[in-house]
Amino acid sequence: DQQVKQNSPSLSVQEGRISILNCDYTNSMFDYFLWYKKYPAEGPTFLISISSIKDKNEDGRFTVFLNKSAKHLSLHIVPSQPGDSAVYFCAAVFSGSRLTFGEGTQLTVNP
């Protein structure tokens, strides 16, 4: 049973435009959410996170939005750059549990 789902395996956007990556979860106990970015031949690296007590967290070009009632979070990248091309994983956790990852979304930013 996939508790964290990223329904879009891939996303392609033009440089300078907004990239929106989506993630849905089913477990209402999750209270902390993270996004990781992965380049080929490298391990995932932490990008941004959000606690369930917030609905938005911003870090430079990256903003994560959380909609608890819909059990949905999204990552916005504005403006998108070619160097943002990578696989993005969302992950969720609750106290005492381990991280649960989504399947990943391949983002391609075209020059």
Place this chain on the structure above:
Amino acid sequence: DADVTQTPRNRITKTGKRIMLECSQTKGHDRMYWYRQDPGLGLRLIYYSFDVKDINKGEISDGYSVSRQAQAKFSLSLESAIPNQTALYFCATSDLNRGLDNEQFFGPGTRLTVL
């Protein structure tokens, strides 16, 4: 120098062989994890360890074993490799004491192929 290293980076082996993947970290973190990544399935937790004397099964531990030889070292063994264990394997660390338990730091991965 990388904070989390994995050896080997690539390995091809045959069905039935025993294989060990090794992970070392210089971050001084207390917690270490082993994941596998398969296309369309994301990262799935195999085993994790909160300190040297602590070993816990993850969601897909069957066919695998681990050893935490020291705080800095965490090895993953495939006792008798089978083709469906062909995957990309990642080691990760985190540190509860520094409030970084949820943020995990990953190694570069080991690509394992079982023929």
